Amino acid sequence: MKRRVVVTGQGVVSPLGNDVTTFWDNIQKGASGIRRLESEAYADINTKIAGYIDDFPVEKYLEAKEIKRYDLFTQYGFAAAVQALEQSKVNLKALDKDRAGVYIGSGTGGLQTLLKNHETMLEKGTRRVSPFLIPTMINNMAAGLTAIKTGFRGPSFAAVSACATSNHAIGEAYLNIAHGYSDVILAGGAEATITPLYFAGFSKMRAMSTKNDTPEAASRPFDQDRDGFVMSEGAGVLFLEEYEHAKERGAPMLGEIVGYGSTTDAYHITEPDYQGAAKAMELAIERAEAKPEDVDYINAHGTSTPSGDISETKAIKDVFGDQAHRLKVSSTKSMTGHMFGAAGGAEAIVTLNSVRENTFPPTINLENPDPECDLDYVANKAKEGNINIALSNGFGFGGHNAVLAFKKV
Structure with a gap:
């Protein structure tokens, strides 16, 4: 078991x-x-x-x-x-x-x-x-x-x-x-x-x-x-x-990891293929023994590149369908910049604390949304709301995709 x-x-x-x-x-x-x-x-x-x-x-x-x-x-x-x-x-x-x-x-x-x-x-x-x-x-x-x-x-x-x-x-x-x-x-x-x-x-x-x-x-x-x-x-x-x-041992439990999805685009060295990212999210949700409607927040990979943000938005829509516009999605790289190999570690901490405190962190500098990026990205200011399960997305050059699912203990 x-x-x-x-x-x-x-x-x-x-x-x-x-x-x-x-x-x-x-x-x-x-x-x-x-x-x-x-x-x-x-x-x-x-x-x-x-x-x-x-x-x-x-x-x-x-x-x-x-x-x-x-x-x-x-x-x-x-x-x-x-x-x-x-x-x-x-x-x-x-x-x-x-x-x-x-x-x-x-x-x-x-x-x-x-x-x-x-x-x-x-x-x-x-x-x-x-x-x-x-x-x-x-x-x-x-x-x-x-x-x-x-x-x-x-x-x-x-x-x-x-x-x-x-x-x-x-x-x-x-x-x-x-x-x-x-x-x-x-x-x-x-x-x-x-x-x-x-x-x-x-x-x-x-x-x-x-x-x-x-x-x-x-x-x-x-x-x-x-x-x-x-x-x-x-x-x-x-x-x-x-x-x-x-x-x-009476340890402080900050949250639980309940799912992990890992895939490869097998498509292009630098250009993303949204289907690989979508599959990684699907696997993380499936292995968390959850459904897409159970997810309330996604800490997006969201690097601020023209093609990457559109691809990730497509992937989210592919996984969540009609539920995609209900989700809160934000990119904290808008604040930290892109920490490359360390990005997912820092963003896992953001996601963990978001779940603990029922806080959706903002995507700052979102003043003129791209028409092809039409989800709720928590523009400019944090919001409060119940978070049951949250995903943290990480996508890398070479087509590497890895998604973590967190929930309250």
């Missing part, structure tokens, strides 16, 4: 705050974390705005001598994991660590470390490349460091599926616990890709917003005037726990 899986801890590092309380308060207020990049390194790049973090208190999580050993994405991921553990109030000494895992993924991994060492090699030669280059830059290091620091000896891996990374990590962790292989797993994603190289690449694709004069208004999902996504960074991690295990 499938076991129930609850969330007993959550942690976040983001442009809207480096703890869950601050982050969630800013989400409810409709605040924007997008700002202009002042570095001259971006002078020749069309996009000069991002959701960057400049107040990350790394010294709270790592000793001074350790900080330089770990790429920024690893620091973010570990910090979010520590927060989730602290909220869960788990007794690490009493925990069976052979049944405790870590699933923290990253779409890109240690890009900052790679670029720094490449520059060093070009300027000073190969002998000056750090011996820590490889173990610092690889995608699994946020998961690896977290496992080392916690002593968790159960399953550990790093999902890598672009913008669907965190949803895959959380979903696969949910299945692992549900089927009895583990009791607890830290799951989510971390990303630190704000670099001129990444900006140059996405700029050449014409995928990013160029509304440089109005950073706070640049990310505008479902709006007719949207012109691309805004790059962001951070981490989001959940502490997942088997229900009886959590109940026995």
Whole structure:
């Protein structure tokens, strides 16, 4: 029999705050974390705005001598994991660590470390490349460091599926616990890709917003005037726990994961196919033993790209039919920007808290809706209302789709 899986801890590092309380308060207020990049390194790049973090208190999580050993994405991921553990109030000494895992993924991994060492090699030669280059830059290091620091000896891996990374990590962790292989797993994603190289690449694709004069208004999902996504960074991690295990130790139960759907478009590297996204939502609802009419809210992938928002709207209509216009749908990327591999972790936290507090977070900057995006996107201001089941969508380059279903415990 499938076991129930609850969330007993959550942690976040983001442009809207480096703890869950601050982050969630800013989400409810409709605040924007997008700002202009002042570095001259971006002078020749069309996009000069991002959701960057400049107040990350790394010294709270790592000793001074350790900080330089770990790429920024690893620091973010570990910090979010520590927060989730602290909220869960788990007794690490009493925990069976052979049944405790870590699933923290990253779409890109240690890009900052790679670029720094490449520059060093070009300027000073190969002998000056750090011996820590490889173990610092690889995608699994946020998961690896977290496992080392916690002593968790159960399953550990790093999902890598672009913008669907965190949803895959959380979903696969949910299945692992549900089927009895583990009791607890830290799951989510971390990303630190704000670099001129990444900006140059996405700029050449014409995928990013160029509304440089109005950073706070640049990310505008479902709006007719949207012109691309805004790059962001951070981490989001959940502490997942088997229900009886959590109940026995009196853990705070923040919500329950009841479904997970994962599909692949098998269509195009960058262009979405709405049918794959629709199938992932259908599977999440089916595995939650629910019906489409039981779902009250969807935290959309909603990146603010012209084709992506239309495709996701089509997918929602395909799944929910006449019920689609009853649903509340919002994209919190309008506030956070796109955190790539960490997006699903942060948005799972938004969805979880939306269910707990019966709050529909807003899609800010939605002033002139695209005629092809005609659902209720909770424009500009949060709303109150009962939420029974909520979905969190994550779709990534390569056609990867992963959808999570949450409900109250």
